[in-house]
Amino acid sequence: MAGPGTGDLEAMIDHDNLEEFADPRNYDIEEGTATEPAARFYGDLAERVGGPVLEIACGTGLVTLPVAARGVDIAGTDISRTMLDHARRKAASHALDIDWIEGDALTLALGRRFELVYLTGNAFQAFLTDADQDALMDSVARHLVAGGVLAFETRNPSSHDLVDRPEESPWNRYVDADGDVVTVSGTQRYDAGARIMHWTTYRRRTTGGEPHCRVSRIACRFTDADELRARLSAHGFVVEACHGDFDRRVLDDRALSIVIICRYRPTAARSPSGRATRAETSGRKPAR
Numbered sequence: 001m002a003g004p005g006t007g008d009l010e011a012m013i014d015h016d017n018l019e020e021f022a023d024p025r026n027y028d029i030e031e032g033t034a035t036e037p038a039a040r041f042y043g044d045l046a047e048r049v050g051g052p053v054l055e056i057a058c059g060t061g062l063v064t065l066p067v068a069a070r071g072v073d074i075a076g077t078d079i080s081r082t083m084l085d086h087a088r089r090k091a092a093s094h095a096l097d098i099d100w101i102e103g104d105a106l107t108l109a110l111g112r113r114f115e116l117v118y119l120t121g122n123a124f125q126a127f128l129t130d131a132d133q134d135a136l137m138d139s140v141a142r143h144l145v146a147g148g149v150l151a152f153e154t155r156n157p158s159s160h161d162l163v164d165r166p167e168e169s170p171w172n173r174y175v176d177a178d179g180d181v182v183t184v185s186g187t188q189r190y191d192a193g194a195r196i197m198h199w200t201t202y203r204r205r206t207t208g209g210e211p212h213c214r215v216s217r218i219a220c221r222f223t224d225a226d227e228l229r230a231r232l233s234a235h236g237f238v239v240e241a242c243h244g245d246f247d248r249r250v251l252d253d254r255a256l257s258i259v260i261i262c263r264y265r266p267t268a269a270r271s272p273s274g275r276a277t278r279a280e281t282s283g284r285k286p287a288r
């Protein structure tokens with residue numbers, strides 16, 4: 001499978017950054033209940049804003065499905081066919097009508113616009129460079145009506161353990177889809193220059209007396225709230241709320257997440273220096 005992102009990606013990681021998403025049934029077991037606050041938050045937002053809604057990097061639809069179950073007109077897109085196939089099966093078994101679209105968020109061109117676009121599961125952190133974050137925001141802009149809403153969350157750098165931990169530490173334990181007990185452990189290496197955490201996860205189980213270990217790598221970029229605000233503003237997004245978690249707590253240094261809700265106002269696009277950006281000066285016609 002082709003890896004996501006721009007050419008810069010190859011210089012930073014020697015994998016496609018999708019290894020964590022190779023086993024969707026067990027992804028759901030590991031992540032399932034943890035996504036409930038996100039499902040409530042984005043479901044409430046979707047009801048308030050109204051459809052149609054697009055979830056970018058929707059994975060197996062852990063949040064897409066509960067949002068759709070609230071009667072919201074929603075589409076989900078992801079680069080991983082494996083994750084999407086699982087999402088499709090689950091939606092069919094719940095008789096939920098969701099449009100699933102395979103594609104790279106950075107080059108997506110659906111030819112449709114939505115009232116709300118959101119990303120969750122910290123999927124924003126998969127965009128590892130300034131160029132990728134810019135391309136993502138351009139892509140969101142191509143898919144939002146003027147005045148539409150973009151929302152996403154990302155781990156707050158100030159409350160995370162952004163250091164190297166080369167020794168394997170125990171992380172988790174669960175019973176997988178085949179009934180095997182899986183012990184999960186991992187290491188981390190932080191690239192402070194690029195602000196990228198490289199996590200390696202080891203999932204060990206014993207099946208029929210045989211030990212198995214699945215190793216997967218993932219790289220995630222950490223971006224602080226000030227930088228996010230500046231980049232969003234340069235792309236014509238006006239931040240309306242910035243919370244410290246899905247319960248809308250205040251964003252301070254201890255908050256685990258940065259949860260951002262912003263509105264797309266193409267004529268408000270400003271460079272970080274305050275000068276009008278290309279979006280404003282090129283005379284691009286607002287969508288609505």
Ligand SMILES: C[S@@+](CC[C@H](N)C(=O)[O-])C[C@H]1O[C@@H](n2cnc3c(N)ncnc32)[C@H](O)[C@@H]1O
Nearest residue numbers: 004057058059062078079080104105120121123
């Ligand atoms: C942590 S998962 C989150 C999935 C889902 N939103 C959730 O909350 O469970 C990140 C997802 O981003 C997808 N992804 C990574 N890079 C992508 C890209 N460039 N375009 C679209 N999807 C991408 C992965 O395939 C994966 O399904």
